Amino acid sequence: MSMAILMDTTRCVGCQRCVVACKLVNGLLKSSPSDFLATDALQPLSPDTDLAMDESGDEELSAHALNVVQAHGSVYIRRFCMHCQDPTCVSVCPVGAFSKTPAGPVVYAEARCMGCRYCMMACPFGVPRYEWNRVWTPRVRKCNMCAPRMTKGLKPACTEVCPVQAGVFGEREDLLREAENRLRQEPTKYVQHIYGKQEVGGTSVLYLSAVSFEALGLPANLPHDALPTYTYRMLSEIPSVVTLGGALLGGIWWMTKRREEVAKAEKQERKAHP
Amino acid sequence: MSFSKLPKFTFWRGVLLVILSAGFYSSLLRFTKGLGAATHLTDHFPWGLWIGFDVICGVGLAAGGFTLAAIVYVFNLRRFRPILRPSILTAFLGYALVAVALLFDLGKPYNIWHPLVMWNPHSVMFEVAWCVMLYLAVLALEFSPAVFERFKMEKPLRLLEAITIPLVIVGVLLSTLHQSSLGSLFLIVPSKLHPYWYSPLLPLFFFISAVGVGMAMVIFESNLSARAFGREIEMPLLAALGRAMGGVLGVYGILRALDLWRRGALVPLREPSTETLLFALEIALGVLIPLLLLLVRRVRENRQGLFAAAVLVISGFLLNRLNVSITGLEYSAHAHYFPKWTEVSVTLSMVGIMFLCFALAARYLNVFEAD
Numbered sequence: 194m195s196m197a198i199l200m201d202t203t204r205c206v207g208c209q210r211c212v213v214a215c216k217l218v219n220g221l222l223k224s225s226p227s228d229f230l231a232t233d234a235l236q237p238l239s240p241d242t243d244l245a246m247d248e249s250g251d252e253e254l255s256a257h258a259l260n261v262v263q264a265h266g267s268v269y270i271r272r273f274c275m276h277c278q279d280p281t282c283v284s285v286c287p288v289g290a291f292s293k294t295p296a297g298p299v300v301y302a303e304a305r306c307m308g309c310r311y312c313m314m315a316c317p318f319g320v321p322r323y324e325w326n327r328v329w330t331p332r333v334r335k336c337n338m339c340a341p342r343m344t345k346g347l348k349p350a351c352t353e354v355c356p357v358q359a360g361v362f363g364e365r366e367d368l369l370r371e372a373e374n375r376l377r378q379e380p381t382k383y384v385q386h387i388y389g390k391q392e393v394g395g396t397s398v399l400y401l402s403a404v405s406f407e408a409l410g411l412p413a414n415l416p417h418d419a420l421p422t423y424t425y426r427m428l429s430e431i432p433s434v435v436t437l438g439g440a441l442l443g444g445i446w447w448m449t450k451r452r453e454e455v456a457k458a459e460k461q462e463r464k465a466h467p
Numbered sequence: 468m469s470f471s472k473l474p475k476f477t478f479w480r481g482v483l484l485v486i487l488s489a490g491f492y493s494s495l496l497r498f499t500k501g502l503g504a505a506t507h508l509t510d511h512f513p514w515g516l517w518i519g520f521d522v523i524c525g526v527g528l529a530a531g532g533f534t535l536a537a538i539v540y541v542f543n544l545r546r547f548r549p550i551l552r553p554s555i556l557t558a559f560l561g562y563a564l565v566a567v568a569l570l571f572d573l574g575k576p577y578n579i580w581h582p583l584v585m586w587n588p589h590s591v592m593f594e595v596a597w598c599v600m601l602y603l604a605v606l607a608l609e610f611s612p613a614v615f616e617r618f619k620m621e622k623p624l625r626l627l628e629a630i631t632i633p634l635v636i637v638g639v640l641l642s643t644l645h646q647s648s649l650g651s652l653f654l655i656v657p658s659k660l661h662p663y664w665y666s667p668l669l670p671l672f673f674f675i676s677a678v679g680v681g682m683a684m685v686i687f688e689s690n691l692s693a694r695a696f697g698r699e700i701e702m703p704l705l706a707a708l709g710r711a712m713g714g715v716l717g718v719y720g721i722l723r724a725l726d727l728w729r730r731g732a733l734v735p736l737r738e739p740s741t742e743t744l745l746f747a748l749e750i751a752l753g754v755l756i757p758l759l760l761l762l763v764r765r766v767r768e769n770r771q772g773l774f775a776a777a778v779l780v781i782s783g784f785l786l787n788r789l790n791v792s793i794t795g796l797e798y799s800a801h802a803h804y805f806p807k808w809t810e811v812s813v814t815l816s817m818v819g820i821m822f823l824c825f826a827l828a829a830r831y832l833n834v835f836e837a838d
Contacts (some may be wrong), residue, residue, distance in 0.1 A: 254510070255510065284655070285655060287587055287590045289586065306578070308574020308575040309573055309574075313510065314796075315655045319511070325509075326501050330575065331501065421589060423657065428594060431594070434644060435644070438643060443636060
């Protein structure tokens with residue numbers, strides 16, 4: 194059972210409620226929480242929840258904005274972690290600070306992280322952000338699909354507060370079927386492609402759009418292979434490199450040494466029997 | 468107290484003093500205000516000079532250590548022995564620099580030991596971390612006879628002599644693995660790295676060019692130390708090394724050309740761009756011109772000619788590594804990165820400290836065995 198989010202950019206009205214809800218549950222609101230809302234990140238939310246909308250408006254992901262709505266002409270797209278099926282960040286992290294949970298979210302363990310930022314380098318979607326100005330405890334920041342809320346049976350905050358169902362939460366298989374239905378029912382409205390179905394081996398965030406995905410800022414040049422396979426192919430050669438290389442070097446050493454000994458012996462022989 | 472005891476104030480010492488003072492200020496900034504204040508790194512450009520130069524170039528430039536160790540002990544070409552120890556020392560200092568640079572660059576440097584206990588065998592970085600750590604230990608052991616000789620400690624010397632061959636072989640294997648893995652680090656960014664540089668053969672290219680630049684570094688250092696310590700230069704040895712370096716460059720050049728052609732990556736050459744300029748410069752400076760120089764016997768066996776070829780190979784190598792780790796990524800990140808002066812001053816300080824350590828070791832230890 195792997196959960197996912199289906200984003201239909203044709204539905205999004207750019208109201209930014211998802212952005213503020215995300216800040217609320219992640220403790221990123223600049224102002225202290227308003228009178229109407231408790232600080233509890235695990236409270237139920239709904240499209241009617243009163244949110245501090247003056248906190249919206251980030252245009253780019255940052256350490257304080259793990260979820261942003263970007264306007265491309267008249268089309269809005271919400272960008273956040275894609276929660277890949279075979280995540281690049283999980284594969285590259287030397288200390289295993291990232292993991293893909295069976296429920297779907299890709300989560301980060303800050304206690305393990307040593308701050309090498311290879312995850313930021315490697316992420317094909319350019320998602321992870323860094324707390325550059327924290328001196329001793331900088332963290333990598335990204336959406337965790339509200340993994341803590343999911344364990345309580347709650348949906349990701351962004352999908353709960355959406356008034357137009359532009360982002361819906363559900364099982365990935367179901368959402369793929371739903372997306373295919375929408376493409377079939379309105380073939381002229383949509384670009385006939387589900388972004389995230391196959392990109393880098395598939396993601397747990399899926400996009401539908403009426404305009405090209407590239408125009409919405411989603412990378413168009415991604416392979417369908419999961420990127421970790423590119424490096425793992427190399428890494429799995431290590432045992433053979435070590436054994437073959439060791440044998441080869443040992444062999445060369447033995448031969449060159451033997452040759453030297455033979456040469457020495459021949460020289461002595463010649464000296465003894467001129 | 469007489470002033471004649473103080474070190475003489477020469478031009479280069481003055482330069483070093485300025486660099487180290489700037490580096491000291493930048494270090495304070497880094498560890499009191501954070502990476503944001505001390506660098507030009509951003510979310511769009513998370514790796515800069517400290518990784519691109521200090522780590523990725525640093526490890527490559529230190530490749531002379533394993534290359535010469537293999538030549539002397541595995542291939543049993545004993546005549547290269549006189550230049551082995553200074554190369555091992557340079558390699559050791561280079562790797563030490565890499566470790567210190569990481570302490571600056573890591574967001575949480577106090578967690579640098581985590582790869583020891585928190586394993587992720589799927590991560591190239593994890594492999595690099597282990598190899599660098601182990602190889603630093605190997606280099607320390609390979610150089611330690613110089614220290615034991617100084618203090619006339621016979622027992623450890625005999626022990627080290629007994630394990631020399633296995634130690635050298637382990638060192639060569641570790642180097643092969645992580646020199647190539649520095650290239651593998653970038654295998655995971657096929658959509659981000661410019662086609663001039665992204666190739667499935669990156670690990671192979673990184674390994675071959677490390678061997679080449681290792682030889683260039685040995686030639687370069689031998690010239691510098693001959694000048695600095697007023698020693699005779701081992702010209703026949705270096706000329707032989709230069710010939711081998713030419714061979715390595717040839718193999719590297721042919722492989723890169725075939726790879727570029729096969730991937731159709733030469734198409735953008737027709738449009739002028741920063742990438743095209745840097746790519747052309749890298750190939751011309753680091754491969755074509757030195758190869759032509761080394762093919763001529765008179766140049767190869769001439770001290771200045773060989774030195775020039777080595778300097779070219781080193782510059783081309785530096786360009787290549789910086790292209791892969793910085794320039795080649797700029798176009799996809801839609802971001803421009805140029806190091807802040809504080810980043811540059813830390814890097815220069817570390818290079819300065821390396822020179823200082825080399826000079827001290829050369830003065831107090833038997834680095835040049837033949838003498």
